[in-house]
């Protein structure tokens with residue numbers, strides 16, 4: 001079976017064709033670079049995404065945050081629910097890069113500040 | 117009147133990168149003027165990732181990208197005035213700036229860089245029949261509400277326009293708990309990047325209706341529903357295809373226009389397609405010593421290219437100020453064939469440097485050869501599996517391939 005994908009790793013957005021044998025990836029074509037192949041393999045076995053969102057700090061400031069690595073796609077909604085309940089205390093400092101929540105939902109990913 | 121060598125208007129990535137490169141190229145007396153309370157421009161509200169892959173080789177959010185540019189800028193003694201709006205520039209490079217702190221002030225500049233970015237097309241520019249209830253926002257305004265003020269404009273959303281901002285907002289509103297019922301695009305293809313269709317719509321099963329538009333708006337105080345219809349090749353709604361979609365919010369993502377009121381006040385004419393100034397390879401406009409870069413010049417999809425263009429403008433402005441600009445000039449007009457919609461620069465005045473010509477196409481074309489022809493002679497070509505209007509491309513014109521007396525450089529699309 002073949003599966004058609006759009007690579008989301010860079011703005012080129014290459015159209016990928018993945019040859020599948022059940023759940024197993026046999027081959028990937030259409031990619032311009034190696035990252036496209038890695039993406040196709042991951043997407044067909046364990047699709048992951050980086051989450052970018054905001055949290056409201058103690059003083060009411062809106063702070064951009066993100067997961068520092070991709071998390072399983074099916075956990076995105078659950079992660080969002082947890083993130084929206086965070087209320088970090090990092091006012092008056094440049095928060096950029098600061099860990100706001102460690103190892104969210106045991107994914108190994110931290111929520112870090114992605115704005116100042 | 118204050119004298120400053122280089123005044124840069126706008127503190128987005130274009131302005132910030134222009135300032136740093138001008139400094140490194142020898143201009144030391146530089147002032148960046150930004151009307152917002154902070155540097156960063158539109159990137160401050162673009163909290164999604166996807167920035168900086170070319171420039172920093174990592175995937176950054178908009179605020180992270182802006183922060184990197186700002187950190188670089190702050191390494192140098194470059195003056196920055198925030199909360200200050202430029203209200204006028206004159207032909208002889210007098211900049212009028214206004215702030216509550218300093219009042220109205222006139223600055224005589226030796227060179228000016230225009231880096232004012234762009235703004236969204238107002239709704240007035242769209243002719244949608246129906247009532248005018250509350251709940252209709254431009255996608256960028258909604259982005260500002262959600263990402264900078266922490267306020268959700270609504271719960272049931274329809275988005276008109278499939279440019280990147282609309283796609284990004286579809287995902288953003290969904291993640292924050294809203295239901296996005298549809299993204300409608302009047303064209304038969306999306307104006308956004310393929311990756312954004314994948315990760316912003318397909319990930320959340322949000323339907324994208326191509327060749328569809330909003331033909332009616334319902335509701336009196338607050339929007340209650342929209343009618344969406346399919347359109348034919350002439351963009352006329354097809355009877356019998358109407359869908360009635362209940363919603364409390366309609367986001368309009370219908371394109372950006374370079375913010376060029378100041379350029380007009382300086383007497384610069386605008387390119388009818390890009391809606392930005394006409395520039396040469398140094399990003400110098402028709403007025404010597406006035407340069408333009410970033411979204412004010414033409415709408416970019418990647419901040420990386422904005423930064424790069426800022427650097428070109430910054431270095432050129434510094435050379436101009438130091439009297440090092442190339443004066444042995446030629447005058448080659450760059451034209452396009454219509455399939456290639458426009459190119460930047462529009463004019464080439466130096467044949468002794470490599471030139472990166474940016475262009476955008478007017479439709480979706482498969483398996484093409486992009487050809488650069490100087491007075492009938494092919495000097496560069498480039499094979500492309502697919503070109504789409506949503507993705508800016510470039511072709512490099514190598515130095516010394518153009519001759520001083522070349523009149524015209526034509527960029528066109530052939531079948532491969």
Ligand SMILES: Cc1cc2nc3c(=O)[nH]c(=O)nc-3n(C[C@H](O)[C@H](O)[C@H](O)COP(=O)(O)OP(=O)(O)OC[C@H]3O[C@@H](n4cnc5c(N)ncnc54)[C@H](O)[C@@H]3O)c2cc1C
Pocket residue numbers: 125126127128129130131149150151152156157158159162164165166167168200201202203231232233234256259280281284375378409410411412415416417418419420422
């Ligand atoms: C919603 C959105 C999403 C995007 N997503 C991506 C993405 O995923 N990846 C990517 O690489 N690129 C993306 N881009 C493109 C990229 O971010 C922009 O092209 C880039 O930020 C433009 O930079 P700029 O400096 O030209 O303009 P801007 O960032 O708009 O900066 C212009 C600045 O000039 C100031 N200004 C304007 N007029 C005046 C005046 N009269 N006086 C003083 N100051 C003034 C404004 O306040 C503003 O700060 C996106 C753009 C938008 C709008």
Ligand code: SF4
Pocket residue numbers: 007008009010011012013014030031032033034035036037
């Ligand atoms: S395959 Fe490589 S070049 Fe193509 S979109 Fe993916 S990362 Fe980009």
